[in-house]
Amino acid sequence: MTTDPGYSSRVAMPPRTRTAVGGAREVTEAMLSTGDRKKRVRGLILYSLLLLGLATALVSIAAMITWAIIAGWPRLSLELFTNVPSVVTPEKAGYRTAILGTLYVIGGVILLIVPLGVGAAVYLEEFANPRNPFNRFVDLNIQNLAGVPSIVFGILGLAFIVRGPLSLGFVAAAGSLTLALLVLPTVILASREAIRAVPSSIRDGSLALGATVWQTVSRQVLPAAFPGVLTGVILAVARAIGEAAPLLLVGAVTFVTFDPQFFEGGYSTLPTMIYSYAKRPQEELQVLAAAGVVIMLVLLILINSVAIYLRNRFERTW
């Protein structure tokens, strides 16, 4: 970089001064330079590595969507939604009962998680004293619960909901309750985050005007936190729609040829039906499984887009 030999070579000076002057110059230049070549190359290499890493993630999403559409293409038609599952006539089989099963199960999940999740979040954020040991325990417990593997919730469902105390049997309601418990921590954590983002000046203003705590929460805090809470609920529901592992344990793998009911009879859901098809050796069922993946991906991308739209639409800074 530096070609100018500098002052030290132009002026005669004793060797020890020359070294000192040269050294001072070098140090100053090193301080002011924007980095030597080696450093810049290293930076560039890292930069491209980072981009490569990111690209891997993005390419795998694109590859998956492309594969599902290509592999499922022969079966992508309206029949997919109207025909019932079958292994005997795979070329005519569809997802009708599984889609209905998913609707029932998810409907139940929404009914359960909205009051329970938002209620718990409101209690922990607005009413609970964070220094109270019980409340700290609840807080830690929720964080832990969010990390419990989904299949363990399946075990809970099998032991407590299908059999045991509740004894609902292998019905859609059992699947619904199991999934609701699974995504409940997600809803609570998301709602708490949304409630926490409401500035305390709003609460103080309301309380100063004589409102009670509940009036403040219900008329000021919750409306302000609504978009955030809604986004959290939508994302939790999206997770519940795609979840299959716990449902394997609470009965949702049967080939149901009749429309399911909530409290009676066998049921199946979209992801567990896809798994049931994919497990079978027949070529047609593999195609059908891929077509099912397309339905599910389209559905979930739609739901996620709504959540992202909501977040951007209502994003505001206080």
Added chain:
Amino acid sequence: MSSRVISPGAPSSGPNVRSLEAPGPRVGERIIKVLLWLAALVSVVVTTGIVISLLLPSLNFFQQVSIVEFLTGTIWAPAFAEPAFGVIPIVVGTLMVVFFAMLVAIPVGLASAIYLSEYAPVGVRKTIKPILEVLEGIPTVAIGLFAFSVLTPLIRDLTPFLPWTGPFSIGVAGITVGLLIIPLVSSVSDDAMRSVPMSLREGAYAMGATRFEVALRVVLPAAVSGVIAAFVLGISRAIGETMVVLLVAGAGNPVLSFDPTKGIQTMTAYIGSTATGDISQGTITYDSIFAVGALLFVMTLVMNILAIRLVRRFREVYD
């Protein structure tokens, strides 16, 4: 100090001081508070339920199989005429999945986190974050099926020198789980690095550091506990992953092996495949599901508590 100090929360009881409390008792308010408290209590009930539902059948199980035999035995054959319940083979299967998953998720997840937090312009960040979130939301059944139909043949073609046998592979299952947890690792590390105060970066730049040096020698060490928490959460997620493992590594074959090209059963695959079959309550096979589930629960619990502690320590330093 003088008596002018107003102590918060404890209103003095002099006759002229008016209470700020509401004039009458508000019964509705109380009821609402109790209802909300009950909602918060549900999560505790769920945890208790999980522990009880795992513990009771496990106790049954351990009356017939000793804990030592369970934890140290190297043969897992619950369906045989003479069943053996040594959990080591399926634990090794699970650890294989974790190993290959982290091999993929740590470099890629960390790289994208460093890029997003330190390099990406705002616009790029705003586009890429939602895409990563969508990847996080893709059902594991879909990812498993994709891996089984596309990734396994692809990797097999790329590595013809490996001794491939059969359609299933625990190594590919691990790689797929790795892809699945990239968004998790990336977003948790990204959050950790973004909460490193700007002044640290500015200080480093002022000393003449390059962007690369700032990212790697200043921000990353400062955010290290958050980044490790991201890895721990990733490991916990990989331990519990079920559908991908069932589809890509197969449901059966509980052999003790370290060969990534083989299909090997994991703990979750055992639970998932055994519970789907119609096994009757009270048999030792039925109880073994719960014993394996209990072990799985303990493993992930340790990981999660570790992660929560790491994140908390990190928050305490910079908040």
